[in-house]
Amino acid sequence: MxxxxxxxxxxxxxxxxxxxxxxxxxxxxxxxxxxxxxxxxxxxxxxxxxxxxxxxxxxxxxxxxxxxxxxxxxxxxxxxxxxxxxxxxxxxxxxxxxxxxxxxxxxxxxxxxxxxxxxxxxxxxxxxxxxxxxxxxxxxxxxxxxxxxxxxxxxxxxxxxxxxxxxxxxxxxxxxxxxxxxxxxxxxxxxxxxxxxxxxxxxxxxxxxxxxxxxxxxxxxxxxxxxxxxxxxxxxxxxxxxxxxxxxxxxxxxxxxxxxxxSPPAWWGWLLVAMGVVSGVGGVLFALAQHDLKRLLAYHSVENIGIITLGLGVGLLGVHAGLPLVALAGFAGALLHVLNHALFKGLLFLGAGAVAHATGTRDLDQLGGLGKRMPWTGGTFLIGAAAISGLPPLNGFVSEFLIYTGAFAAALTGRGALLVAAVAAAAGLALIGGLALACFTKAFGAVFLGEPRSPRAGRAGEVAAALRLPMAALAAACAAIGLAAPWVLAGMARTLAQVAQAFGLPSPDAQIETLRGALAWVSLGALALLAAVALAVLARRLLLRGRTVTAAPTWGCGYSAPSPRMQYTASSFAQPLVDLFQPVLRTEATATLPSGAFPGHASFASATPDPAERRLYRPLFAGVAALFGRLRWVQQGRIQLYLLYLVATLLILLLWKVR
Amino acid sequence: MDSAPILRYVLAFALAPLLGGVIAKTKAFAAGRNGAPLLQGYFDLAKLLRKGTVYSTTTSWIFRAGPVVTVGAVAVALALVPMGGARAPLAFPGDFLLLAYLLAVARFFTIVAALDTGSAFEGMGASREAQFSALAEPGLVLCFLALARNAGDLSLSASLGALSPAVWRSHAAVLALVAAALFIVFLAENARIPVDDPTTHLELTMIHEVMVLDHGGPDLALVEAASWLKMWVLGALVVGVVAPVRTGIPALDGGVFLAAMLVLGVAVGVVESAMARLRLLRVPQLLVASGVLAALATALISG
Amino acid sequence: MFEINTLLVGLLLVNFVLLGASRLGTSVRQVAAQGALLSLLTLAEHAGWGAPWRVWLLALGSGVVKAVVFPYFLRRALREADVRREMEPYVGFTASVLVGVAALAASLWLASRLPLPGPVEAPLLVPVSLFTLLVGLFLLVSRRKALTQVVGYLVLENGVFCFGLALPEDAPLSVEVGILLDIFAAVFIMGIMIYHISREFDHIDTDRMSSLRDEAT
Incomplete structure (x- = not known):
């Protein structure tokens, strides 16, 4: 202490x-x-x-x-x-x-x-x-x-x-x-x-x-x-x-x-699973529709909180159904994801800050080509992006693996509502994972790859060491958790034991041992991936030795004067998915289409305001405001009058008391 | 130690290019042409591996990382797939998640490598790939879930190992649903008709091919190898569900598996000859359908 | 010098002067005098010269702050803002004095009805403190200039302080000092505000600031 x-x-x-x-x-x-x-x-x-x-x-x-x-x-x-x-x-x-x-x-x-x-x-x-x-x-x-x-x-x-x-x-x-x-x-x-x-x-x-x-x-x-x-x-x-x-x-x-x-009844678990899936899918969908890098990341926080809540929900369902492995895997996944999300979301926000600092903008459609200008920021951001998409060999995969395992273990034996919840959790996680991948290839691609879409992005340079070092440390931590997953779970053993005891589960050692076994394989698979990639790199290096390696412009598919403005933008990258989920997102687009034989100016802009804010809170607060607006006559803007209210209240209370 | 898994893994590596040849030959036959030789994939590889390469001036190390990471991820994924009744070299509870996410790693790097070129066409392909694979993901995971629930075990080797002709007789509906869902995922993930047309010559309409336009030489060889391996990985899953022959003799089981893979290649060729590709806007419906089929299968299995 | 009743009557008279004063300078001087009187009153309540050291500390502290520091601030604000008189108060000066008389009567009545935790030595203490309080409130409500408002606020606080003296169990030193600090900060801020308001708007009339209120949208 x-x-x-x-x-x-x-x-x-x-x-x-x-x-x-x-x-x-x-x-x-x-x-x-x-x-x-x-x-x-x-x-x-x-x-x-x-x-x-x-x-x-x-x-x-x-x-x-x-x-x-x-x-x-x-x-x-x-x-x-x-x-x-x-x-x-x-x-x-x-x-x-x-x-x-x-x-x-x-x-x-x-x-x-x-x-x-x-x-x-x-x-x-x-x-x-x-x-x-x-x-x-x-x-x-x-x-x-x-x-x-x-x-x-x-x-x-x-x-x-x-x-x-x-x-x-x-x-x-x-x-x-x-x-x-x-x-x-x-x-x-x-x-x-x-x-x-x-x-x-x-x-x-x-x-x-x-x-x-x-x-x-x-x-x-x-x-x-x-x-x-x-x-x-x-x-x-x-x-x-x-x-x-x-x-x-x-x-x-x-x-x-x-x-x-x-001890939790079943509906608590269902509620958390449902809220988790809705938050996870909703968060990532809205992230896809954003143009502002930090706003995109903020929506991903909603997504990841959804994943954590999903894990807690699976855990509660396991407790209710008396399935210790389900409970343990759910809670372990949720808790580990808390730590993991702190690491990779911290990394991504720091990276976004470095980008904004170097270029002066966070608009995805103004950026591009920063990978070559800011290699450290680009490299660490890539690790963060892969981690948040739940890709091995990084930490995001480990925690999602645990939650998946919980949901799958529930689905092995569950019936009725438990099965529905488990299937929803598994399908939800899969969809979240796929959409997160789409979103982060979009974000990473728009910011760091291709050619700069604006002069500001073209002038950017790498940030100072004091900014790079924390990003590198976080990236290293993401990789370390992915490669040392079984030991990380062992480090959480006491936490899990406390949770298990509070929920009246038997000592979780056996389940932790099972999960550790699986995680050991996961880390082994991650190492195998690294080894395979290293092997491929080596093979290519050997093959290209002594061969001609030339540099040329990107193949323009027959067009001879490509310009950076012709690149696919973040908005166009996300457009198919955004269109697909239009009923949820309600993206508002305004466009001036080119017309005539010699088309002049054309423009396109889209924005995705939050429907919860638009349709739920605005009307609610507008109603409250209207209600209180009826009291507006009280406010005359004169200090003396306000003081008079005070004095009158005071005197009335005093008189009432001593009456 | 049992050498069958390792042997099968190596054989799969060696035979993967053949699958593409079978598909092409079937299509040529259906169209009344002679077509390229069955071994065209090997010839292509040999040619590409002898070449130098050209890198776009726009690209960074990400573009070079794309092919090697993709092929590495798919190669490890192959080690997770049980073939012909034998366990996979890597088998553990939850291994199919690693499989699904290794394919995601491959996809991630293919997409970012495509975006690194700054080409509008490659961006377009990447965008479509991201969309379709995101929607195919639940289908794949739910297929695994159905198989795991059927077997009562969380590893892929056990899930597929639990299948047999007897199970087909008793649970035909369930397995047919899973097989259909897996087949849809197989077609979508491997850029086949009706989702993508690998033989189209118009960049605007491509998905997978356009993403790798700028790769050349050994890099393109790696890309090609990765896509053949991926086709083998997902094909082996389909075959594992559809043809779970168990004779007890490893060599015979392996032979049946290989034969089934060839039949799968023919089937794909037939589908490609008989169908036109779907409009891009219709593809999501197909993918969502695969998820629904798999979810239905899960619900039908009594736990 | 420590005759409680004399001091209380002094306080009472100061209040009436404040009610009738139109010159801002007078108001400031009067409120300073009130501060000094209060500090003496504190000592008087606690046996004059023989008061314990913490009472001395409190008395001296409040005396210095209220009779010297605040008036200094306020006079400076006056100079900066360049105003001398309270023009056109909401309630005229004569009428204010009459209100004062009514307030005194009310205080006497209230004091007789108010249940107090213990006996009070000086019978005038409670009514005068209530009266001071009411005068402070009245000044706050009826005057226009920001500076007079500050004066009203100080008078109000003096009333509260005075009332505190009437209680047999004295509040802990820390509380008294804390309150003093509060007021100090408040007056300090108001002084700065007055200066800024006058610089910004060329006047310190609070009623003309009603245009700053949140209009209906």
Whole structure:
């Protein structure tokens, strides 16, 4: 626990120092975050490899609150993701912010970055509902200030506002949930709640509140509308932190509540599987339709949260059906995907930031040809893209493999509803995988391959080493997890044991051993792939030795004056799929078609606004606004009048009291 | 150790180009032509391997990585496929997922290599490939799911090993559905009619061929080899479902398997001679149909 | 010097002057005087010279802030904004004084009805503190200039402070100091705001800022 508290202290000390440090602002904050994260890693890893569970509880004057923290194996796994990504994002951000916004005051953004990291760490460890909510709010509000860092731009303020409203609506559900939990469980301390015998109605209500409240933070469809607005608005290393770790607090919260609640009925699993499939497919479809690189990545976060939720749902179904292998595989896949997504989404957002930094634009149709100009960024982005598409030999495949295994194992013996859920999960994952591949070949191809589509992209150069290094580290981590999958699962054994115990499953050693066996083959297959590729490279090198290898323009299929503008753009690449899913996406296109014998100007533009925002939230909020609009006469814009309202209220209350 | 899996793996490597020859010969026969020799694939390979190569000035290392990664991924995928009653060299619970995703690796790199050329035509082909394969993916996975549920085991070797003529007699409907779904995936993934026409001469209408337009020499040889191997991988799955002959004698089982592969080649040739390719807008329906067939098969199997 | 009732009457009179003052300079001076009186009152409540050190600390601290620092800020803001008088208040000065009389009566009545946790030594303390509070509120509501609003806010706070003295159990030092810090920050910010408002709009009339409100869309 000392190491963890030292981590919090160092991170916050760096943040505060950054406010005062003038020219050294970024170095102070980065130093604090890196040093703190190392301490935090020590604390988390110690628990994961079998150390005792550190815990502490101090009294707190807030009603029903206590400052009680504990790092159990579940917390430790989430902390691991945080403390791996945070220092890398900080190192990146240190250079990125100084280069991009060197002339502006940055103390504030660093302070809130530190606060965000510390807040997330507290969320993962708080064991008292009041403390949890306080940490939750600290995290959410810190993120708000980071989202609105570039507050001079209208769309950034708009995004910040959307985020703030969404996060507080979510928190409202959480407050309701914790109050109800406290009533039903007799305590607001997580360790003392007695919810094991809560009635099905109460437990169901708690579950739904948790899904809505935590789902809002996680970005589950249809509570995701804030996510594609807010994540692109923040500076890229903050986007990485938010997408990589902050939205995982929603998953953590959901899991934590599930661990407290009584044994899950089947419909919980169905609900999570259904929401997972809808979020996964929906997220990737909307990502396909985007033109903005960071917005595309943000929608992919929705997709990946969907995959994680799908895994949790499969796990719950396994618990309900009494199939330990299904449960274990589902939970293991979901938890590993939490870590994996932090790695590759962090990597991709950092890469997107590097691209935006080098070219000044995030519009896919303005980019191109950066692979040769930015080889490091291109290479690491490729690894991230392959990882998020779930391709071996990288980490994304390992976690998806586990979830698949859970769904398949359920389908082997399941009947009726369980079988339907398992088939839906498997088919959903397959479709998500295929679409993700389409989306990331599009993103990677449009940004890094071919010829530059604009002069800005043509002038770009590789970014500084401080930006490349974190990306390379994350890429290496993606590959390492893919190649060392069985050991990674062994590292999660304690976490899985805790989850299994909470759900009343038998000791999971046998299942973990089964899964480890399969993963050993997976890693072997991954190694075989690398060996086969190496062999092919060698063969080609031998064959081409002494032969003529010439360079020439790309074959234009008979056209003799090709130009970069004739390349397939990201929009045209995605168009067939976008058209196919038009009923869901409702992409709006405006085109001026060429006409006549000597066609003049022609244009085409398309945009895909979020239907949940368009069709669900806008009308809802418009209704609320209309309702409150009736009270508008109260607002006259005179301070004196407002004060009069106060005075009148005060006097009336006073008179009523002393009457 | 049993040498049959390794032997079969090597034989598959050697015989893969033949499958294409069989298809071409069948089509030529149906059209009343003599056609290219059966061994044309080998001749092509030998010719390409002797050549130098030309790289586009637009391309980067991604373009060079495309063929080698593709062929590597497909070669490993082949090691996951059981052939003629023998276990695959690599067999473990969930191996079919590795198989499906190795094919995805191959596809990923073919697509990015195509995009690396900056050619509008190759971009168009890549876009179609991405679309169709995304839609074919659920069908393939659900076929595996149906087979695994039928066998009660999560490995491909066991799933296919559990099939036999007796199972065909008792579960004909289920297996026919799976075979049909797999066959559709086979046609789509290997760029055959009715999804793609490998012999068309118009870049605008191609899918797979147009993506590899700019490769030449040994690179093109690798690309060709990869597509033959891929056809063999998926073909072996179809044959494994359709012709699960079990005599108990490895050599005989292997022989039956090879014969069935040739029949598959003829069948593809017949389909290609008898059908026109579908309009591109209709292809997704066909692929979705394969997914539905496989899902139906899964539901029909009593667990 | 530490006669409680004298000090309370002083406070009362200051309030009336504030109600009738049209010159902003006078208002500032009066509110400074009120601060000084309050600081003396704090000591008087706690046995004059023999008060414990923390009471001294509080008294001196609040005295310095309210009688010296705030007036300094406000006078500076006055100079920067270049205004002297409160023109056309919502309620005229004579009428304000009359309202003050009514407020005093109300405070006396309220004080007699208000249930207090313990006996109060000085019978005037509670009514005067309530009266100060009401005057502060009234100033806030009835005046136009931003500066008078600040004055009203200070008077209101003085009332609260004074009321705190009436309670037998004194609030912890930390709370008092915390409140002081709050007010300090508030006045500081308002001073800056007044300066900026006057620079931006050439006036500090708060009623003319109603055009900034959120219009119906």
């Amino acid at each position: 000392t190491a963890f508290l030292a981590a919090l202290g160092l991170i916050m000390a760096g943040g505060v120092a950054s406010l005062l440090a003038g020219r050294w602002r970024s170095r102070a904050a980065v130093g604090g975050i890196v040093a703190g994260s190392l301490c935090g890693l020590v604390a988390a890893v110690r628990v994961l490899i079998g150390g005792p569970t550190p815990a502490m509880r101090l009294p707190w004057r807030v009603p029903y609150g206590s400052f009680s923290l504990a790092i159990d194996p579940v917390s430790a796994l989430f902390l691991l993701a945080l403390f791996v990504l945070a220092p890398l994002a900080a190192v990146y951000g240190g250079r990125y912010l100084e280069e991009e916004h060197g002339g502006e005051p940055l103390g504030g953004v660093w302070f809130f970055t530190s606060l965000l990291i510390a807040g997330i760490a507290l969320v993962f460890t708080a064991r008292n509902a009041v403390l949890f909510l306080v940490a939750w709010e600290v995290m959410s509000v810190a993120a708000y200030f980071l989202v609105t860092f570039e507050h001079r731009r209208d769309e950034v303020r708009e995004a910040g506002w959307t985020y703030l409203v969404a996060t507080h609506l979510g928190t409202a559900f959480l407050i309701a949930m914790f109050l109800l939990m406290g009533r039903a469980g007799g305590s607001l301390e997580f360790d003392e709640m007695q919810l094991g015998h809560a009635s099905p109605a109460v437990a169901g209500l708690l579950f739904v509140l948790a899904v809505v409240g935590f789902g809002t933070k996680a970005g589950l469809v249809p509570f995701h509308v804030w996510l594609p607005e807010a994540h692109p608005a923040a500076p890229s290393h903050i986007s990485a932190l938010m997408s990589g770790v902050m939205i995982k607090t929603g998953i953590y919260g959901l899991l934590r509540v599930l661990l407290l609640l009584p």
